[in-house]
Amino acid sequence: MSEAILSLERLSVRLPEGADRPHALSDVSLSIASNEILCVVGESGSGKSMMANAIMRLLPNEVKIENGRMLFEGRDLCAADTAEMREVRGAGIAMIFQEPMTALNPLRTIGDQIGEMFSIHTGLSNAEINARVLALLADVRIPDPKLAAKAYPHELSGGQRQRAMIAMALALDPKLLIADEPTTALDVTTQAQILKLIRDLQQRKKTAVLFITHDFGVVAEIADRVVVMQHGRIVEQGTANEVLHHPVHPYTRQLIAAVPPLKAPPPRPLSSENILTIASVSKTYRTGGFLGRGARVTAAVKDTSLDLPKGATLGIVGESGSGKSTLARCIVRLIDPDTGSIVLNGKDWAKLSREEVRRETRHIQMVFQDPFASLNPRRKAAELVAQGPIVHGTPRVTAIAEARKLFELVGLDPSAGDRYPHEFSGGQRQRIGLARALALKPEVLVADEPVSALDVSVQAQVLKLLADLRQRLGLSIIFITHDLRVAAQICDLVAVMKDGAVVEHGLATEVFGKPKHPYTQALLDSIPGGEFAREHDTAAE
Amino acid sequence: MDALKRYFRSPAAVIGLILLLVVIAMAVSAGFLYTRDPLSLAGRPLIWPFSNPRFLLGTDNSGRDIAAQIFYGARISLLIGGVATAIAILIGILVGAFAGYYGGWVDNVLMRITEAFQTLPNFVLLLVLVAVFGSTLTTVTIAVGVVSWPAPARLTRAEFLSLRNREFVQAGRTLGMRDIKIILGEILPNALPPVIVYASVVMAVAILLESALAFLRLSDPNVASWGNLIGLGRDVLRVQWYVSAIPGIAILVTVLAVSLVGQGLNDALNPRLKSR
Numbered sequence: 001m002s003e004a005i006l007s008l009e010r011l012s013v014r015l016p017e018g019a020d021r022p023h024a025l026s027d028v029s030l031s032i033a034s035n036e037i038l039c040v041v042g043e044s045g046s047g048k049s050m051m052a053n054a055i056m057r058l059l060p061n062e063v064k065i066e067n068g069r070m071l072f073e074g075r076d077l078c079a080a081d082t083a084e085m086r087e088v089r090g091a092g093i094a095m096i097f098q099e100p101m102t103a104l105n106p107l108r109t110i111g112d113q114i115g116e117m118f119s120i121h122t123g124l125s126n127a128e129i130n131a132r133v134l135a136l137l138a139d140v141r142i143p144d145p146k147l148a149a150k151a152y153p154h155e156l157s158g159g160q161r162q163r164a165m166i167a168m169a170l171a172l173d174p175k176l177l178i179a180d181e182p183t184t185a186l187d188v189t190t191q192a193q194i195l196k197l198i199r200d201l202q203q204r205k206k207t208a209v210l211f212i213t214h215d216f217g218v219v220a221e222i223a224d225r226v227v228v229m230q231h232g233r234i235v236e237q238g239t240a241n242e243v244l245h246h247p248v249h250p251y252t253r254q255l256i257a258a259v260p261p262l263k264a265p266p267p268r269p270l271s272s273e274n275i276l277t278i279a280s281v282s283k284t285y286r287t288g289g290f291l292g293r294g295a296r297v298t299a300a301v302k303d304t305s306l307d308l309p310k311g312a313t314l315g316i317v318g319e320s321g322s323g324k325s326t327l328a329r330c331i332v333r334l335i336d337p338d339t340g341s342i343v344l345n346g347k348d349w350a351k352l353s354r355e356e357v358r359r360e361t362r363h364i365q366m367v368f369q370d371p372f373a374s375l376n377p378r379r380k381a382a383e384l385v386a387q388g389p390i391v392h393g394t395p396r397v398t399a400i401a402e403a404r405k406l407f408e409l410v411g412l413d414p415s416a417g418d419r420y421p422h423e424f425s426g427g428q429r430q431r432i433g434l435a436r437a438l439a440l441k442p443e444v445l446v447a448d449e450p451v452s453a454l455d456v457s458v459q460a461q462v463l464k465l466l467a468d469l470r471q472r473l474g475l476s477i478i479f480i481t482h483d484l485r486v487a488a489q490i491c492d493l494v495a496v497m498k499d500g501a502v503v504e505h506g507l508a509t510e511v512f513g514k515p516k517h518p519y520t521q522a523l524l525d526s527i528p529g530g531e532f533a534r535e536h537d538t539a540a541e
Numbered sequence: 542m543d544a545l546k547r548y549f550r551s552p553a554a555v556i557g558l559i560l561l562l563v564v565i566a567m568a569v570s571a572g573f574l575y576t577r578d579p580l581s582l583a584g585r586p587l588i589w590p591f592s593n594p595r596f597l598l599g600t601d602n603s604g605r606d607i608a609a610q611i612f613y614g615a616r617i618s619l620l621i622g623g624v625a626t627a628i629a630i631l632i633g634i635l636v637g638a639f640a641g642y643y644g645g646w647v648d649n650v651l652m653r654i655t656e657a658f659q660t661l662p663n664f665v666l667l668l669v670l671v672a673v674f675g676s677t678l679t680t681v682t683i684a685v686g687v688v689s690w691p692a693p694a695r696l697t698r699a700e701f702l703s704l705r706n707r708e709f710v711q712a713g714r715t716l717g718m719r720d721i722k723i724i725l726g727e728i729l730p731n732a733l734p735p736v737i738v739y740a741s742v743v744m745a746v747a748i749l750l751e752s753a754l755a756f757l758r759l760s761d762p763n764v765a766s767w768g769n770l771i772g773l774g775r776d777v778l779r780v781q782w783y784v785s786a787i788p789g790i791a792i793l794v795t796v797l798a799v800s801l802v803g804q805g806l807n808d809a810l811n812p813r814l815k816s817r
Contacts, residue, residue: 332715361717374708378730388716436712 554805
């Protein structure tokens, strides 16, 4: 291995008083050599992003580097002044971020923003800069670089924006590229392309890459070496092979064990009776335009038909914009479908009036994606759970008492009812959301990406809870997710959606084992670390 | 509790609160300190302040005690400020909440009405209302409230627009709540902090509006108000300037106190904005 480009020596970063722990990073030592990809893995709050910001010296004002050294090309970055840091940033160390939409200036063209790197750090003429920008955009394989250079960020897709960000980061041939969760906000197929691109560029340019991620699949796909972080400390580091296949530290083992296997469990017997029948449901959005002229028409859901057998879990998977969330909201009538029928207990939900929906709503309940936005911050947990029954006529005292029982059912301490949502962790909040939905004793539960915002270990717990509740309460579940690995774990049936239509549906074992539609095959192939996941399956058995 | 702690950490906010408490104390103690009608003749006209111990702040052009009028005037200013603000905020919240929650044509109609009110200078509108309905204390208070609601309405609407698509609101709908319960029980408590802060601005403006009206001698002449006193002092402004200056200072202090309290509330309720 060649010499280290960047080495951190016993780096400690202090958090302001009143934070959940005194140090964001304590005693972190690591080094990155040129031409290698070092993955930093950890759950949220492990300090991995804080480390990236510390290296760039972009920490918030209240957060201070307490001691330690950061040697970059023989220079200690901890001691560098602002002018020196400006030279290092961009030219020496470049960074790409999770959300390219917010990292790019929406009012300037892509070409302009990439060109800025040259006009700040070099004395090139405008013509030379233009040529370089086009070459860079071609390098990151944006289709039609000339057009992309003139485009504004909102005119590109998420994947293309991330490519533009990478082009900008690589403009000055930095020695080190820091990538902070660069693929987390992207769809799985785009993610696979971007990972491949980073890999290719890194090999061609011999850049060192510090890749921050929470996903062991991504690690398996891209890493040469791996650093595992927990609570601001490095608990394990080694080559990718060592860490993935022979983890030593219990925390690493726990994280790897929580990675969902990519194989559906053996099918359960399904009831022949359907509790919910969705028949040719469509929803079209029309926006803008005057008197019907120039309006943009988006068919969010096109002629979709699905059946949910009693007691089963139907997974609806698809990438962003596939219409899966719109379909879920049509089913609970948060959105009114244009056509089609949704038959529950012999009643057509699509045709009920608003007032009737309000009265019938206890039969079908929804769990939301964002555990932070889905709970009213000004109500106590017990109140949140009791709200539903109170609305439907249960006396307040009884409803609160029942809410406390539900807390136990979803694995929370019954005394937690007196606390406000912000006092809970993400996983606990999702349990409160679940308890709220269950308080009305629904027969069908619609879960819209219920575990997407959670760390893998918490994800596994919530999924286990859902499976357990399904058994105990005889629930039928519609489970919306973009993550095939999650769907494989819990669903009996799977429907794959693309551009508003279901392209393939059937038993989970069949869809995952023998995908028929090319799109399903592409989705399955794109899962990062597919190889590793399959090996991991056999190891787990 | 955190908000309260943050409030008391700011010296400006604490000073504002103390000033406001002083004004409230004046209003409360007026009845004990000055048992006579503040508008009754008390002595020789135009006694300078601090020259006669009986009239600490002197007397006005008709020989009425200025100090007594200042103390009783605090009542009127606080009353008009408080009630008019309550009226303006109430109308504002109702209009803003319905416009923001329902959107579409409801929003369109309500916002066009709001704009109609906003395009008229509110003092001119106030003059018209007082000219039509007369200038008793009640009509003046209501009129001040009625001309001040558009800004809180727009603020509430903006908050509702951003909150109505949150998942907890959708959750309320899937639980089968009625719209009115969602608006008042779920969204409003979350939309309230900026509106409460804005209420302090409305209150300061309401006090000023009443004074301006009184200065033009269009406010209720049968009550001792600071504005009335300034209006009276106008006639002797060049020599006995204190007749106008003393109530002027009282107005200045009250408006300043209300603004400081409002700013303090803003910083306390939106701590993230403060730490920029």
